[in-house]
Amino acid sequence: MLGRHEQSTTDLAKALEKTHSSIIHHLNFLKEAGLIEETRTEKVRNMVQTFYRSTARRFLISYSLGETLDQEGQEIPWQESTVQYIMDGLEAFDISVPEEDEERVRRLLNTYFLRDQKAFEEVLEQQNEDVKLRRFQGYRVMRLLKLLKLSEDHEYNKVVSELGELLTPNASDRRE
DSSP states (O other): OTTTSOEEHHHHHHHHTOOHHHHHHHHHHHHHTTSEEEEEEEEETTEEEEEEEESSSOOOOOOOGGGGBOTTSOBOHHHHHHHHHHHHHHGGGTOOOOGGGHHHHHHHHHHHHHHHHHHHHHHHHHOOSOOOOOTTHHHHHHHHHHHHHHHTOHHHHHHHHHHHHHOOTTHHHHHO
16 A cells, blocks of 8 residues: 555554554554655644655565475465465365375475466566556566466476376366
């Protein structure tokens, strides 16, 4: 929200349905990290409201396989929960992963998402100017360029091929 335009703590609290103190707590962390800055203060009915904005138009966060693991080589909780969410969601498509393949599918999904994110970030870095595109045009251009980049990524293609073999509807029934 702060990347689009400046907001006061009150505006943020209302929009995010959080308490004012919670917003201030998180804004202090973002400010300390250099991700946001105070832009102005305004007096509103005996209260001073501080306004904030992002320090950059966009932030690129790069993940490598090593950055998704903790010091003991275990998945970081957010990555683990994302993969679990995907594993659970496969059932909605009549895809069940046999217990003996679960760990392999989890590793493949981790690699899949990391390679996908890396390709997306590389495409973003290629953009050298702001171009006014209609609402979904920019998304479609980015998606096309990302897919072209991924088509040249042998590791990604190997992972997709393996996932394609493992994640088919009624895969567990086929093995019986």
